[in-house]
Amino acid sequence: MTNGAELKLGGSFTGKGVFEFHCVDKYGNFKWDAVAENLVTDTGIAHMMDLTFTGGGTQQGTWYIGLLADTDIKTTDIIGGISEATEYTGNRPAWVEARSAKVLTNSGNLATFTFDKDGTTVDGGFLNSSNLKAAPNGILFSGAAFAAGKVGDSGDVLTVTYSLTFADNSS
Numbered sequence: 001m002t003n004g005a006e007l008k009l010g011g012s013f014t015g016k017g018v019f020e021f022h023c024v025d026k027y028g029n030f031k032w033d034a035v036a037e038n039l040v041t042d043t044g045i046a047h048m049m050d051l052t053f054t055g056g057g058t059q060q061g062t063w064y065i066g067l068l069a070d071t072d073i074k075t076t077d078i079i080g081g082i083s084e085a086t087e088y089t090g091n092r093p094a095w096v097e098a099r100s101a102k103v104l105t106n107s108g109n110l111a112t113f114t115f116d117k118d119g120t121t122v123d124g125g126f127l128n129s130s131n132l133k134a135a136p137n138g139i140l141f142s143g144a145a146f147a148a149g150k151v152g153d154s155g156d157v158l159t160v161t162y163s164l165t166f167a168d169n170s171s
Contacts, residue, residue, distance in 0.1 A: 026155030036144035044141035064092035087117035105163035
């Protein structure tokens with residue numbers, strides 16, 4: 001898949017993922033928003049194809065949202081090959097998705113990060129099968145990078161929505 005985020009199979013099926021970020025300071029005041037369309041990694045595509053069509057692979061019960069600290073994400077990346085922003089409390093939050101028609105989204109249960117260091121730069125987000133931040137394991141399904149990094153400070157709260165939409169484009 002190319003960066004631009006639409007997967008087209010046979011010209012009639014598309015899939016598109018979008019990350020939405022909203023950051024407020026420790027007092028609840030707006031700091032910044034960002035929206036980024038994702039790319040799906042080669043391992044993400046292989047995982048989806050194996051589970052759906054070949055019966056291979058292992059179903060992942062829960063997926064997790066992480067924060068990029070490197071604007072360069074490629075389809076060939078694996079989780080051990082990216083830089084992750086880890087200056088927040090706890091592990092990667094779960095992507096608690098709900099399905100509505102042809103959309104999977106966590107808009108009803110946002111992934112929440114509370115920064116624990118001033119000057120934390122976030123360059124985008126990713127979806128991975130492991131909740132352990134900075135751990136080089138799990139399946140890196142998708143990722144999206146900003147054109148320029150955004151900064152959070154200690155106590156700031158960042159919420160992330162990830163929506164994955166599928167559609168049949170044949171008419």
